[in-house]
Amino acid sequence: MTRPKRLVAVVGTGTDIGKTYVTARLLGALRAEGTAVAARKPAQSFDLSDDPADRDAAVLGAASGEASETVCPSHRWYEVAMAPPIAAALLGRPPFTVADLVEELQWPRRAVDVGFLETAGGLRSPIAADGDCLALVHGAKPDFVLLVGDAGLGTINLVRLTIDSLLALGTPIAVVLNRFDESSQLHRGNLSWLRERDGFHVLRVPGDESELATLARKAS
Numbered sequence: 633m634t635r636p637k638r639l640v641a642v643v644g645t646g647t648d649i650g651k652t653y654v655t656a657r658l659l660g661a662l663r664a665e666g667t668a669v670a671a672r673k674p675a676q677s678f679d680l681s682d683d684p685a686d687r688d689a690a691v692l693g694a695a696s697g698e699a700s701e702t703v704c705p706s707h708r709w710y711e712v713a714m715a716p717p718i719a720a721a722l723l724g725r726p727p728f729t730v731a732d733l734v735e736e737l738q739w740p741r742r743a744v745d746v747g748f749l750e751t752a753g754g755l756r757s758p759i760a761a762d763g764d765c766l767a768l769v770h771g772a773k774p775d776f777v778l779l780v781g782d783a784g785l786g787t788i789n790l791v792r793l794t795i796d797s798l799l800a801l802g803t804p805i806a807v808v809l810n811r812f813d814e815s816s817q818l819h820r821g822n823l824s825w826l827r828e829r830d831g832f833h834v835l836r837v838p839g840d841e842s843e844l845a846t847l848a849r850k851a852s
């Protein structure tokens with residue numbers, strides 16, 4: 633396995649806040665400028681009624697130019713919309729560990745410039761029988777972390793709590809407020825508070841994709 637020149641972990645303040653959407657936009661922006669990229673999602677769970685093209689691995693693969701099975705190995709696809717280890721147990725499949733997921737990370741033989749590792753659910757959501765997404769990020773040792781949160785009510789609390797858990801990594805962190813509406817006083821207020829009161833590096837999607845792409849490829 634050849635580690636990407638720059639490994640970016642994408643984590644979230646919760647589920648359904650748009651990690652895959654943000655990652656796909658960054659993959660597309662980087663590829664458009666000639667940056668070699670790859671995306672990995674160690675495990676994914678979904679409802680069988682979901683459109684296969686809308687599943688996380690398919691969306692990431694379409695953006696990175698890779699097959700869904702390359703982004704997420706098919707034995708880590710769980711057809712129940714629950715945290716992967718819970719879904720695995722419900723489906724009667726063997727338990728797996730954080731170490732298993734880290735070991736299964738297979739990157740292109742020729743090192744890409746930027747590799748994205750997307751977690752599942754929120755940072756403290758279970759990702760394996762013995763650990764959560766935070767444990768996975770610790771094991772993967774990324775060069776940079778993108779924390780994706782919603783721009784609306786509750787985001788200041790969730791961003792603060794999540795960053796508190798990430799600080800032990802000692803890795804640079806940027807916050808992405810997804811679904812940002814410039815016309816919303818609430819969204820603008822949250823952005824201002826997190827930047828000016830808390831001193832976090834906070835960017836918007838839509839709005840700051842170019843700066844995010846620059847951060848993602850920095851020093852790659």
